[in-house]
Amino acid sequence: EPAIDPRRLDPAYTVRFGDGSAMSMRASLGDLQSEVAQISPRDAERIPALFAAMERQYRNARYNFIEQPFNGIGSLLRPRTLKGLAAALPMTSVYRFVARNIEDERVRQALTFQTLYLGISPHDCPSIYGMLPYVELEYGVWFPMGGMGEIAKSLVRLVRELGGDVQYGTAVQEIQVQGRRAAGVSVRHNGAAFAESVRADVVVANVDTPTAYQRLVPAHLRRKYNDSKLARMEYGCSAHLLYLGVRDLQTSFGHHEVLLSSDFDGSLEAITRTRELPRDPAMYVCIPTRTDASLAPEGHDVVYILTPVPHLGAKVDWSVEGPRLRETVLATLERRGMPGLRERIVLEREFTPADFEARYGCFNGSAFGLSPLFLQSAYFRPHARSEDVDGLYFAGAGTHPGGGVPIVLTSGRLAAETINVERRSLVGA
DSSP: OOOOOEEEOSSSEEEEOTTSOEEEEOSSHHHHHHHHHHHOHHHHTTHHHHHHHHHHHHHHHIIIIITSOOOSHHHHTOHHHHHHHHHTOTTSBHHHHHHTTOOOHHHHHHTTGGGGGGTSOTTTSBGGGGGHHHHHHHHOOEEETTOTHHHHHHHHHHHHHTTOOOOSSEEEEEEEEETTEEEEEEEEETTOSSOEEEEOSOEEEOSOHHHIIIIISOGGGOSSSOHHHHHHSOBOOEEEEEEEEEESOOOOOOSEEEEOOTTHHHHHHIIIIIOSOOSSOOEEEEOGGGTOGGGSOTTEEEEEEEEEEOOTTSOOOHHHHHHHHHHHHHHHHHHHTOTTHHHHEEEEEEEOHHHHHHHHOOGGGOTTOBOOOGGGSGGGSOOSBOSSSBTEEEOSTTSTTOSSHHHHHHHHHHHHHHHHHHHHHHHHO
16 A cells, blocks of 8 residues: 655645734745745844754754653663753753843744643743754654555554554553562453453553543552642643634635634633633634645545643633633634634534543543643653563553654553563563
8 A cells, every 4th residue: 555645735724923923934944034024134144053052952862762661760861861850951941041042032932832832831841842843843843645544554553564453433441560560451342242352462552641540450559640740740730622624714824823822821720720721712723624625525624623621620611611622712713714614514523521531542632641840741651661560561642752653652662662672571581
């Protein structure tokens, strides 16, 4: 079967500010400087120095943290790790890191909002994640033709080529243990009256790690990640999603658009600290049919809208607030660049934090998982190797190194490498 067909997007996206101005994130440093110059000529001159600092953060993060396993105290005390930790400026936020070089608030927002990819405010996120705009510029923002599902399909093909099996419609009920060692899983297939036991030497859980501990690991075995510990941990915000099929869409929007509100800081405060729905929400809009028209019938477009919202720790009744937020989102889009949107919708699907919890096992309904705070990163994040149950390993956003598609794939590699090292050690013994 054909391989993934990725297309680089230029601009990667356009950021639209509450005052009506906009800035496109271009694929070259020179073009990006030109964009910034239209807003703040003085800041445009500082872009090369800022992106050089972002590159240093990226190299430090990638080689000293992201691609390194953290399964014991020795991993934290490695000389290169300690040196990298000092260089990471862990007590400085992403916003302060960027603000040292940039004066205009709009440019600051355009170069810091990316921490919302991780469910955290740029005012709270450690400065090492200031690397994100550099990564987008250096390596590009890409779209796989056929949609993101093509990546999942390619991974399934790879698993099968390697002799593995993928079972759909199969829910894991429990991780089975013998003593303190994982011995398999109990699963229930769609429509089955009884659970089935699947024995295994090693179990890898890629559901959200806090959920795996709380729902799948027997409580008496959870010495570190007990319910009290899980409740005290900090979780990123969540998301309200609208998937729309739209007829005769009227807009100049491109593939990716980021709409920041007039009171962006107020929105950040609402979703991450006071945990309430923002009055004037920021949102991300994706129209993949701008790149791949085959994703919708002729004359139609796919429109995906993500609005950051609090996780389920907030006192939000989504049965009431969901419809209200939908109206706010659609009215905002009609006002800011999609006239007549509501009357053109022919297909609609909605997801709330409650759906993230029920359908995908996201702890607290947080779409982004554990916040990447300093004391929830690297060694301090749940390890790839369980600290409570032997033979149990984790992959996914809830374990090291964290969230985002490339980073989650890295977590899978780190888990596999950890398993291989430990199994070779057991054979050698």
